[in-house]
Amino acid sequence: MSTPFIWHNGQLKPWAEANVHVSTHALHYGSSVFEGERVYATHRGPAYFRLEDHTRRLFESAKVYEIEIGYTEAQINTACIELIRANQMKSAYVRPIVFRGAGGLGVLPKGEAPVDVAIMALDWGAYLGDAAEHGANVCVSSWNRPAPNTIPSWAKAGGNYLNSQLIGLEARRGGYDEGIALGHNGLLSEGAGENLFLVKRGKLLTPPSSAGILAGITRDTVLTLAADLGLSVEERDLPREALYTADEIFMTGTAAEVTPVRSVDRKNVGDGTPGPITKALRQAFFGLFDGRTEDRWNWLNVVGDR
Ligand code: PMP
Secondary structure: OOOOOOEOOOOOEEHHHHHOOOHHHHHHHOOOOOOOOOEEOOOEEEEOOOOOHHHHHHHHHHHOOOOOOOOOHHHHHHHHHHHHOOOOOOEEEEEEEEEEEEEOOOOOOOOOOOOOEEEEOOOOOOOOOOOHHOOEEEEEEEOOOOOOOOOOOOOEOOHHHHHHHHHHHHHHHHHEEEEEOOOOOEEEEEEEEEEEEEEEOOEEOOOOOOOOOOOOHHHHHHHHHHHHHHOEEEEOOOOOOOHHOOOEEEEEEEEEEEEEEEOOOOOOOOOOOHHHHHHHHHHHHHHHHHHOOOOOOOOOOEEHHH
């Protein structure tokens, strides 16, 4: 999994030297915020997908928790690009992380508690394996998402992923590829690490961004592409049974990309194969990287261009 370099606090360091101390605040109290980004091998060369949007979300997540990043968004964008060049990668999954560092314990960080910033680039394939193409078998989790007045879901913080781990572990134990959680109000929210889309009678439906979900960048991409294809789209509250009566379901995320769902709680979605709208949106999405979909939104950030 290792790559030659990791960007750590302003320097490119060999993989084995990018380490932290066991007193690191984030290890004890979950005080990290991070991003997951992809570099695609595109028709224009290696390119980040929506890099600026990811970096902006990283800064917003840090703001929620009053973590001072100490670099500008532009500096982080440049560092991301430089890392891919230094590692000579054609495609990658990139993980910028900002966390309260080593400097004594205590839930409230001490005045001088340092903040570490690191960016790692990994060689990662499809997150949900074969399911990416043929469809994932998912379950509805017995774990709910945290209520909005407990842990904010728009901030992509390390601590949020304890909930995701419970959802994912339960799903795996039951033989499923992924778990979907209900929100505090019993309505649909999202997968352990993906946003959720349903198709019902030709209409694309997704829980609103206030449903205790991460406001996913792939979710926004799919909403934009769907509007562009002239599909009818609605962001609205959906009950659990919407999963059992949907014609199509798919999940979105930087890691998961656009993954069809084949069954929920062992009940087939449609005929158990990816439906036409899922296929059209997958084609539009992956078309961004081979040029079949024109990048009218300037979402690609070509690594060689800077
Ligand atoms: N929800 C959760 C909980 C996630 O971890 C992710 C992955 N970052 C997503 C949704 C999808 O977000 P994005 O499309 O920005 O990767």
